[in-house]
Amino acid sequence: MVLLVAGLFVQLDAVAAQSLLRLDNADFAVSESSVLPAESPLWRSTVLPHRSDRPVGQDLTGYWYRLTFDAQDISQPLWLLFPKLRSGGSVYVNGLLVGKISEADAATQRRWFRPFMFIAPPVALRPVGNEIRVHFRIREPLTSFGEVLIGPEQSIRSMYDRLLFWENTVTEVAGILCLIVGALTMLIWVRRRHESLYGIFSACALFWGVRTLVFRMPEVTMDHWVAWRFTYYFTTAGFIVFITLFLLRLSQCVKPVIERFLVAYWFGGCAVFLAIGVAARPAMDAWWTLGFLPFNFYSVLVLLLYARRTRTPSALAMLAAIVFAFALALHDFAVQHGLFGLEEFYLLHLGIPAFLLVMALILLERFLKTLELADSMQDQLAARLADRERELLRSHERLRKLERLNAIAGERQRIMENLHDGVGAQLITSLMLVKGGRAGQSDMINLLQDCIDEMRISLDSLATEDDDLLSMLENFRARISPRFSAIGLKLQWTDNTLPDSASIPPQCSLQILRVLQEALANILKHAQAANVLVSVGMEGESLVISVKDDGVGIDPSIAVKGHGIGNMRNRAERIGGSFAISGSDSGTTVRLSVPLSTPTQMVD
Known part of the structure; x- marks a missing residue:
């Protein structure tokens, strides 16, 4: 989606550029002089955008660029648009200073990731043979000077706004969103430590957000340059390490040896740069960063095999996203090192948020599946509890019936014991006396009266309902x-x-x-x-x-x-x-x- 929108804006820029004069050929010279004559042997022709190795042996190097154009109408002011003026500098039109952007100096390093536009007043213009000269000083290993567009204010400003949006605003918004998403995901991971993918994703988002904002800082004092560059290396490598871990863990491939080596390589390289300083930058840019590529390719291969085996949508989406991100990373690597004549326009800051979005969607899918599983388990538990309650009710009912039966049996037993011990004993005594001939009429009356008393006592104790x-x-x-x-x-x-x-x-x-x-x-x-x-x-x-x-x-x-x-x-x-x-x-x-x-x- 990001690339589709970007492509749409590129098409709009192409249409707008048809009405503009595009200058893509220039002369350049390496010189510290404040003025260069037109016939100086230092001038050399080049095609814009121009990127070449800066002469070594000095901290700052001065550059001059010269472009010529003809003006059809000099009654109206013309506007100059510099899509890439990374090092800042002074802009002259026919010798008249029309703009000045802060450039690198002995105390500060400056790089501008944004377009610039300047006005060329009619007084500075002539019908033919207009000359634009740009002078700046750089500290970066490569020069970076892009083409120049000339036209009326409305057309120039429209393209300037679009370039500023994609080059500056989108980058800042993407970096801030990465920090917000990373912080929120970190909170989730703190509550669910066993879900390692949430923690890895949050680290990826946080590292990339910090890396983006740090890398595109326009001004850094030289006293803090080593710390600034160290932060850039640390966050960039940290992002690469955690992306590799995420791909391996997503593919259910846990390699403790590889993980420990990656972390050691990451911290070791950053420590070496911190110890050596500026002199270590060429090796860090050229070789140390490339040292992560074998592990990246290995994690992609593992993901490819996992996607082929499982064919899950999440694995396939992750595979497509990582291939896309690698392509953008290789493009930016080529741009950074001046390969293939590519213009200095970095794309990874546009692709990584889309890649992180795919990662977030995968984690969201896992989270929703976890919720579904929890709901299913809850439903099963509720069903089991309902079955258990019904079983308990049936058991309780059986127990109540058994208690009633036991109470009835106990009551019967008690009645029999009362009759046996009371009335029965009296009757047996009377029977023995009668058989032995020892009972007279009065004795029989007393015995029978005792039997009747025993029977009434038993009946009274059984007949009462109010325990009175x-x-x-x-x-x-x-x-x-x-x-x-x-x-x-x-x-x-x-x-x-x-x-x-x-x-x-x-x-x-x-x-x-x-x-x-x-x-x-x-x-x-x-x-x-x-x-x-x-x-x-x-x-x-x-x-x-x-x-x-x-x-x-x-x-x-x-x-x-x-x-x-x-x-x-x-x-x-x-x-x-x-x-x-x-x-x-x-x-x-x-x-x-x-x-x-x-x-x-x-x-x-």
């Missing part, structure tokens, strides 16, 4: 009170409302009722009491049930070793509570305390 212990205690009291009244034993019952936060599972309630049942049964059988006091209440965060009678008391040995008392103590421990019994001549007190603030673990 007081309601179960009230039912138990309603059943047990007639038995006490029947034998003339006064039963007093006091209870307090439990807190709303108290929740007692049925298993826990069953153990409490059985402890209370055992305590009252013992009073009926053994206490010989007249009064019984049952109290239910809260002490702190514990439920406390106390059963107190005024009977004969209890033997201390029975309180420790009694089977029934042991059962009550075990039941209290199962629900995380405590059991205590004390006796004296004035009666017996049974105390059950169950904490409600912490969950209890029960073994029925």
